[in-house]
Amino acid sequence: MGRLLLLAGVVLIPLTALILLIKRITRSMAERFQQTPSPFPSxxxxxxxxxxxxxxxxxxxxxxxxxxxxxxxxxxxxxxxxxxxxxxxxxxxxxxxxxxxxxxxxxxxxxxxxxxxxxxxxxxxxxxxxxxxxxxxxxxxxxxxxxxxxxxxxxxxxxxRFTDSEGVDVTDRVLEALAQAERGITAIEHATRDIRNAELNGRLRRIAALARQILTLLEEDPRDLRRARKFLNVYLDGAKQVTEGYAKTHGRVSAPELEDNFRRVLITIEEVFAEQQQKLLESDVSDLDVQIEVLTTQLKREGVV
Amino acid sequence: MPDFLRKFIGLLLIVAAVGVASCQALMVSCSSGATAVSSSLLR
Incomplete structure (x- = not known):
């Protein structure tokens, strides 16, 4: 009897683990169709x-x-x-x-x-x-x-560590701002699961992808954080609140007006995000231009060119 | 030591230690199983 119980336990535990694993895999496969495909795992x-x-x-x-x-x-x-x-x-x-x-x-x-x-x-x-x-x-x-x-x-x-132009260590502040922005993007992606409109979901996915690209630019060069403060504090936060609100409401109430308004807001947000990304990229280009100019002047002064 | 060589030696050590210990554990497990089966057949 004891052996039977031991055998049953030994068989049941891996079986339960296997079932949980299969459930998790199928759930993540279902989510993959709703979200942007993530890159191949390392x-x-x-x-x-x-x-x-x-x-x-x-x-x-x-x-x-x-x-x-x-x-x-x-x-x-x-x-x-x-x-x-x-x-x-x-x-x-x-x-x-x-x-x-x-x-x-x-x-x-x-x-x-x-x-x-x-x-x-x-x-x-x-x-x-x-x-x-x-x-x-x-x-x-x-x-x-x-x-x-x-x-x-x-x-x-x-x-x-990162110090600003006045020599103050702002590492923790920068990391906190980036982490908060990341939480905002995750919340938008999470709210997308409750919205059953393919077009709106597509827009939200594009917005989340744009926001991530902006965050990557900020992570690579935190000096841009001051320029992007409005994006982080106003637009991203606003986008998160509006999306969460819409995801909660539209399941209970069917209002075409609400959908149109939400669509308009999303179009504006997408434009603002694209503009923000462009500004950050342009500032990188202008920084590089200045560096090239300084180097050329120095080379001319030293008679190399 | 060059980076490539360091990683290569590291990989060799991992394969030697982890791989050999794992395969020996499997061999011991299987060989005692075979011994048990043969002794029960002899009986």
Whole structure:
């Protein structure tokens, strides 16, 4: 009876996890048809998901054989490998984000943590799964830790700070403004799911994409933040409130006037956002023009040209 | 050390440590299973 219960538990837990996973995948597939398609997910750190797969098969083989020791050892090893791979991948992705930005806080040390957990997983697998001596298992772990360090490196340890023209450190203010803008865009995208009009949804998607492009420009050069303050505080916030309000109301009341008004507002917002993006791009071009002019003058003065 | 070489050595170490430990765990698991099956057949 006890064995039957254990077997039922062992079968039911992965089955439930599988069902939850399938539900999540189908939901995200359904959302994909409503939202702009995201870029292909990065393959960074995928090796750490693939290499330990034999440990999973070893755990399944131990289960089939009825060996509790083997099952616990291999399952613990594979669980740790999975946790380490997830941490490592998260660290690698946050490092990409850190490198892309000109202003960034010190990221959480996910890579270091992931490498340590992978090393621990290797030791546990070598000791409990492969029946090695504990000292040899530790050597396996150390080799994995060194490999992770050499291959992926450790996390960045310094924040990328930004000071304005008066020499004041405004890093936190810049990051807070960017995070707030990102929350606004996410709220617009979220509200789009409740609107059942393909044309309005298309406009909202274009608006969200434009807003993201503007945010990318601001992240690359936070000096533009002062110029874009009106965009962040007035238009983006207004767009979010109007969209959320419309998404709530139009499900309950069918009013063609409301739809027309909302369409007009969206057209204006789209124009304003496109104008804002153009202004930021033009300011980059004029900055470059000034730099080229200064360099040419200097070269002429020194008799090079 | 050049960046490429550092990453290559790192990858080799990861494959050697994680890959070998994983495959050995699978082999141990399967071989004890085979032993159990053969001993039960002999009985």
């Amino acid at each position: 393959l960074k750190g995928m090796l750490m998901f693939l290499l330990p797969l034999p440990v999973l098969f070893a755990a399944i083989a131990a289960l089939g054989r009825g060996s509790l020791d083997g099952l616990i050892g291999n399952a613990a090893g594979y669980g740790l490998f999975l946790a380490g791979a997830l941490l490592l991948r998260r660290g690698l992705l946050s490092e990409v984000e850190y490198d892309r930005r000109r202003v960034a806080r010190t990221p959480w040390p996910f890579k270091t943590l992931g490498g340590t957990v992978v090393a621990l997983a290797t030791s546990v697998t070598a000791w409990l799964g492969a029946d090695h001596h504990p000292a040899i298992a530790v050597a396996f772990g150390l080799a994995a830790l060194l490999g992770c360090y050499l291959s992926y490196g450790f996390d960045p340890r310094t924040a990328k």
